[in-house]
Amino acid sequence: MKLLSEAVLAGDRLSLARLITGIENQQPDAYTHLDHLFPYTGNAQLIGVTGSPGSGKSSLVNRIAYYYRHPDENQPTRKVAVVAVDPTSPFTGGALLGDRVRMRDLAGDSGVFIRSMATRGALGGLASATSQVVQVLDAAGFETIIIETVGVGQSEIDIARLAHTVVVVEVPGMGDHIQAGKAGILEIADILVVNKADQDGADHTVRLLNQMLDLEYSQELENITHHHQREREGLPAEQGNPLNQWRPPVLKTVATQGEGVSELVRRLNKHYRHLESCDELRNREEKRLQNEFDHLLRDGLITRWRNEITDERYKDIIAGLMKRDYSPREAVRKLVSMGSFLLLT
Amino acid sequence: MKLLSEAVLAGDRLSLARLITGIENQQPDAYTHLDHLFPYTGNAQLIGVTGSPGSGKSSLVNRIAYYYRHPDENQPTRKVAVVAVDPTSPFTGGALLGDRVRMRDLAGDSGVFIRSMATRGALGGLASATSQVVQVLDAAGFETIIIETVGVGQSEIDIARLAHTVVVVEVPGMGDHIQAGKAGILEIADILVVNKADQDGADHTVRLLNQMLDLEYSQELENITHHHQREREGLPAEQGNPLNQWRPPVLKTVATQGEGVSELVRRLNKHYRHLESCDELRNREEKRLQNEFDHLLRDGLITRWRNEITDERYKDIIAGLMKRDYSPREAVRKLVSMGSFLLLT
Numbered sequence: 001m002k003l004l005s006e007a008v009l010a011g012d013r014l015s016l017a018r019l020i021t022g023i024e025n026q027q028p029d030a031y032t033h034l035d036h037l038f039p040y041t042g043n044a045q046l047i048g049v050t051g052s053p054g055s056g057k058s059s060l061v062n063r064i065a066y067y068y069r070h071p072d073e074n075q076p077t078r079k080v081a082v083v084a085v086d087p088t089s090p091f092t093g094g095a096l097l098g099d100r101v102r103m104r105d106l107a108g109d110s111g112v113f114i115r116s117m118a119t120r121g122a123l124g125g126l127a128s129a130t131s132q133v134v135q136v137l138d139a140a141g142f143e144t145i146i147i148e149t150v151g152v153g154q155s156e157i158d159i160a161r162l163a164h165t166v167v168v169v170e171v172p173g174m175g176d177h178i179q180a181g182k183a184g185i186l187e188i189a190d191i192l193v194v195n196k197a198d199q200d201g202a203d204h205t206v207r208l209l210n211q212m213l214d215l216e217y218s219q220e221l222e223n224i225t226h227h228h229q230r231e232r233e234g235l236p237a238e239q240g241n242p243l244n245q246w247r248p249p250v251l252k253t254v255a256t257q258g259e260g261v262s263e264l265v266r267r268l269n270k271h272y273r274h275l276e277s278c279d280e281l282r283n284r285e286e287k288r289l290q291n292e293f294d295h296l297l298r299d300g301l302i303t304r305w306r307n308e309i310t311d312e313r314y315k316d317i318i319a320g321l322m323k324r325d326y327s328p329r330e331a332v333r334k335l336v337s338m339g340s341f342l343l344l345t
Numbered sequence: 346m347k348l349l350s351e352a353v354l355a356g357d358r359l360s361l362a363r364l365i366t367g368i369e370n371q372q373p374d375a376y377t378h379l380d381h382l383f384p385y386t387g388n389a390q391l392i393g394v395t396g397s398p399g400s401g402k403s404s405l406v407n408r409i410a411y412y413y414r415h416p417d418e419n420q421p422t423r424k425v426a427v428v429a430v431d432p433t434s435p436f437t438g439g440a441l442l443g444d445r446v447r448m449r450d451l452a453g454d455s456g457v458f459i460r461s462m463a464t465r466g467a468l469g470g471l472a473s474a475t476s477q478v479v480q481v482l483d484a485a486g487f488e489t490i491i492i493e494t495v496g497v498g499q500s501e502i503d504i505a506r507l508a509h510t511v512v513v514v515e516v517p518g519m520g521d522h523i524q525a526g527k528a529g530i531l532e533i534a535d536i537l538v539v540n541k542a543d544q545d546g547a548d549h550t551v552r553l554l555n556q557m558l559d560l561e562y563s564q565e566l567e568n569i570t571h572h573h574q575r576e577r578e579g580l581p582a583e584q585g586n587p588l589n590q591w592r593p594p595v596l597k598t599v600a601t602q603g604e605g606v607s608e609l610v611r612r613l614n615k616h617y618r619h620l621e622s623c624d625e626l627r628n629r630e631e632k633r634l635q636n637e638f639d640h641l642l643r644d645g646l647i648t649r650w651r652n653e654i655t656d657e658r659y660k661d662i663i664a665g666l667m668k669r670d671y672s673p674r675e676a677v678r679k680l681v682s683m684g685s686f687l688l689l690t
Binding site for chain 1: 376379380383384386387627630631634635637638639641642643644645646647648649650662663666667669671672673674675676677678680681682
């Protein structure tokens with residue numbers, strides 16, 4: 001039973017691919033392997049890269065991965081995995097020819113593993129499946145895992161939450177009318193990238209993004225002043241130390257030429273060290289595990305409840321709703337308030 | 346305590362607006378009112394209208410509402426409510442001037458109630474809040490409720506599931522490359538509308554959509570043949586009677602001119618009668634209530650579990666995860682498999 005997970009730990013790529021497929025298909029034994037691998041997780045640096053279709057984020061992901069494989073002198077190379085959660089990504093087959101060619105740089109490298117997640121419309125489940133795939137890659141010894149997602153819908157935000165560092169990719173020419181919709185982006189971005197920076201208007205877009213950050217972080221500045229004042233007065237620090245604040249840098253890249261990528265990777269690593277230094281790395285990890293636990297517990301509790309009551313009883317409850325004998329909330333309140341879980345039957 | 350819900354039942358618009366705000370803000374007494382109103386729900390025709398920003402769906406919603414208020418001769422007028430779940434909707438303030446002007450047609454009419462839902466990023470909660478707002482409007486006596494949503498993300502699909510009839514709005518010029526992403530749309534559409542049909546390429550888009558439907562429904566045709574054969578052989582019908590199948594019509598509209606709107610409303614009502622005739626109306630209602638019940642029960646069970654264990658115990662569980670003593674799934678399995686719910690503490 002342990003064979004597959006042991007092969008994954010030993011670095012067998014075929015086993016890795018098989019296990020990931022098992023997770024995507026929600027096979028029960030894949031979950032058992034996941035449990036076996038869990039003790040080996042928690043070591044990888046997780047990078048989320050998100051942006052609209054056409055922002056060139058796939059090329060950028062490609063370059064980042066390549067850079068981690070071929071770093072500047074005196075830097076160690078790292079094993080890199082890419083998880084593309086994006087139906088428009090070249091990694092999932094929607095490539096322009098140029099992108100496919102560039103991907104070949106990575107293709108023969110055993111220190112790189114690229115995987116696209118089948119989307120199948122069920123985005124809620126997708127976030128959870130992606131989290132599990134990342135755990136497998138983490139256990140398999142990939143030191144940097146890049147998760148590529150499209151857009152900024154709720155599900156993309158869920159997936160971005162997996163990452164230690166979230167890179168939001170923009171392109172020049174972001175108009176004022178788009179700005180309103182970008183507020184959500186700033187909340188999740190640790191690093192902002194204006195890609196295709198050789199196009200007109202790149203500097204303008206950088207300026208716009210910085211102005212939006214100024215608005216966001218003027219409040220933070222006040223908090224820092226407030227914090228220092230409390231410190232001078234000998235008062236204890238309030239929760240959420242504002243000195244831990246990281247203001248997202250706005251970087252320019254030309255992914256197709258590799259321009260700006262080494263600086264981006266430098267910032268990625270800097271952000272990771274920042275998280276480490278203020279214990280945020282541990283906090284994020286804890287929050288992530290707590291979310292996963294709560295999510296699974298929710299499923300577990302309702303599954304158990306459904307196993308403990310008969311189909312007939314369940315149908316009766318629903319029939320009562322249809323007859324408007326009670327509201328869904330009233331039914332739940334009554335069921336949940338009963339003394340023992342078993343009495344619900 | 347019952348005052349507010351009674352005022353809502355009596356048709357007081359201010360109370361209606363206040364209750365909806367209470368639901369949006371998740372106020373506990375709003376839920377109590379919701380329980381009081383529940384027996385009066387289940388009467389409204391629920392129409393979902395979804396489409397990309399720029400498809401003109403808001404203008405179309407506006408026209409549909411107006412038409413129900415001013416129908417052709419011999420048709421009764423109906424009380425109409427619009428719930429806009431769309432940050433780009435003119436109903437939520439993102440209007441072009443022209444749209445705002447058109448909305449004035451409805452503004453003074455006491456038989457019309459328009460409400461936009463604050464999105465606040467939490468789209469999962471949004472689907473549930475929208476469902477509750479629809480229940481309030483239903484109880485308040487609105488006979489037709491139109492739910493306007495943007496795009497086709499998972500959350501929009503959740504909201505669309507609320508509706509009896511889902512209208513998907515397209516525009517001319519839908520290219521082949523978009524088609525791949527449209528498969529999900531066909532699954533939720535009961536009626537397809539090509540709006541802005543006075544623009545070039547409208548007929549081409551209608552043709553494309555019909556071709557996609559042909560692919561989808563060729564399988565259905567086989568099922569019908571199979572069904573008839575079983576009937577001839579005296580075998581019982583299999584589940585999911587294919588004769589109940591509704592093939593979505595593809596209609597053309599020019600919402601800004603009101604063109605095609607009376608035909609669209611005719612099809613909306615036809616689809617509603619279709620659902621009624623094959624008991625689908627009841628099935629959908631049952632499924633909707635069941636989903637709501639399951640969702641609330643999930644919340645209720647985990648809330649109760651959290652109330653029954655101490656904060657310390659909960660922290661211990663999470664600490665064990667951090668130390669990799671067990672995986673989240675293993676923790677849940679152990680907790681859920683215990684004999685009594687109370688023993689979990």
